[in-house]
Amino acid sequence: MIEVKGFSFTYPTASRPALADVAFEVAPRELCAVVGGGGAGKSTLAGVVSGTVPHLTGGTAHGVVRVNGRDLAETPLSGLVGEVGLVMQNPFNQISGARFSVREEIAFGLENLGVPREEMAARIDPVLDDLGLTGVRDRSPYELSGGQQQLLAIGSILVMRPTVMVLDEPTSQLDAAGNALVFEALGTLREQGVTVLLIEHRMERLAGAADRVLVLDRGTIVAQGTPGEVLADERLEEWGVAPLRYTVAARHAAARGLWPDRQPLPVTLDAAAEGFGETTDRLARGDRR
Ligand SMILES: Nc1ncnc2c1ncn2[C@@H]1O[C@H](COP(=O)(O)OP(=O)(O)OP(=O)(O)O)[C@@H](O)[C@H]1O
Numbered sequence: 672m673i674e675v676k677g678f679s680f681t682y683p684t685a686s687r688p689a690l691a692d693v694a695f696e697v698a699p700r701e702l703c704a705v706v707g708g709g710g711a712g713k714s715t716l717a718g719v720v721s722g723t724v725p726h727l728t729g730g731t732a733h734g735v736v737r738v739n740g741r742d743l744a745e746t747p748l749s750g751l752v753g754e755v756g757l758v759m760q761n762p763f764n765q766i767s768g769a770r771f772s773v774r775e776e777i778a779f780g781l782e783n784l785g786v787p788r789e790e791m792a793a794r795i796d797p798v799l800d801d802l803g804l805t806g807v808r809d810r811s812p813y814e815l816s817g818g819q820q821q822l823l824a825i826g827s828i829l830v831m832r833p834t835v836m837v838l839d840e841p842t843s844q845l846d847a848a849g850n851a852l853v854f855e856a857l858g859t860l861r862e863q864g865v866t867v868l869l870i871e872h873r874m875e876r877l878a879g880a881a882d883r884v885l886v887l888d889r890g891t892i893v894a895q896g897t898p899g900e901v902l903a904d905e906r907l908e909e910w911g912v913a914p915l916r917y918t919v920a921a922r923h924a925a926a927r928g929l930w931p932d933r934q935p936l937p938v939t940l941d942a943a944a945e946g947f948g949e950t951t952d953r954l955a956r957g958d959r960r
Contacts, residue, residue, distance in 0.1 A: 672866060673697040673720055673835060678734030680715060680724060689715040691890045693734070697883070699834070702857065702867040704877045704898075707887035708911020713870045716887065717839040720868055721757035722748050738835050752784065755835040756828030760843045762820035765827070766812045773815070774799065774808040777826050784831075798830045801859045803852070818849025825856050835866045842873055854880060874915050878902055878938040886910050903936040917943035924950065 674696050681688045689712045697703040707713050718724030722743050725732045736743045738755050759765060770776040777798060781791050799805045802822045807815060812823055821841055828836060838857075842850045854876050860867055871877045877884070877898065884901040886894040888910040894901050901907075905922070907914045917937045924930040929950050937943040 672699045672737075672739055673703075673868060674735070674737040675720070676735045678719065678732070678736055680719060680730055680732045682715075682728060682730045685730075688890055690719065693887075693890075693892055695885055695892060695895060697835075697866055697868060699866050700861070700864050701882045702861060702869060702880060703883045703885060704869045704871055704881035705885045705887060706870075706872065706874070706877070706912050710889075711887040711911060712890040713887055714839055715890075717757065717837045717868065717870050719743075720835070721755050721837045722746065722751045723757065752780075752833075753831050754833055755837065756831060756833040758821070758824050758828055758836065758838040758841050760840045762817060762824045762841075762844070765824040766820065771811060772809050773804055773812055773823055776812050776823060777830050780827055780831050794830050794832075798826045801863075802826050802829075802856055816849060817845045818852035821845060821849060821853050822856055825853070825860075829860070829863075829865075833865065835868070836860060837868045837870075839870045840872065841869075842871065842876075850876065874902060874913070874938075875940075878915065886912065898938050899935055899942075902938040921946060 676694050678690060678693045679688050680690045693716070705713050705716060715724055718728065719736055720738065724730070726748050732744070738751070741754065766776060767779050770779055774795060777795050778791055781794065786794070799808050802825065804819065804822055804826060807819060812820060815823065842853050845853065850873065857867065857869070857880055869881065881898050883895065884898050885892055886901060893910055894904060902915060903918050915938055917940060921930050921936045921943060924947070925936070931946055931949045934946050934949070937946055
């Protein structure tokens, strides 16, 4: 569980806060996505919830951030291993380079923690299996596709059994196939009951995957709710976020009376198909109101 209350943060050299009076909660097992324009404070928020900001960055922080009830201001980063894990944009930067195979790379963090050998196998093999990496377990991490490397980064964190995972634009460096792999892995995290904070700009995938969406604009949370509520909001563009094509198409149709009256604007392909299907049926019946 993540709890953020009245939290503000200013980087050491900055003249204005990167985050201002931010408040939200992510319930256990929930997947909460964060969207916003460039410089809105998304990466800073990822750092705050994973403990790197301000522990590693310095700067001035006010307010409270708790992960599983632990106040991060009072918890050293080492105390967060097994509680919260951070996956960043570029999988390449997250591979230690100190190990020869995928399996050894996943073992690396556990070795550092001094986990006994027998327990290591019991923890690593299911993670490889869950993420579909068993077939490449003996390969070098550098031979993997970008998507598989990101899965490896996720696996290296997952094996530490955090209850909370923060992913900061994990698909931004990946092609469509890599994207699909990462979003499948998010499904796996959910099945395992991990609470997820996901910074993501691929709105189509996010709309189908998230329980809740927060919008950050210039360091402030300007909207939060279900993907349907938040992503169909007509202020989305003002907040620096490009709306989904389905929503835009349905908004145009609605302005011409061609979207079903009581149907909310769609944020998924299925919902768009349903709404436009209803309109087509109505017109086919000769109902042109
Ligand atoms: N290390 C730093 N020192 C000073 N200011 C910083 C630092 N990192 C980020 N900032 C500033 O803090 C604000 C928020 O930045 P942040 O990177 O969190 O935004 P973001 O939403 O992740 O942006 P983007 O989508 O462009 O990555 C910006 O004004 C940025 O210039």
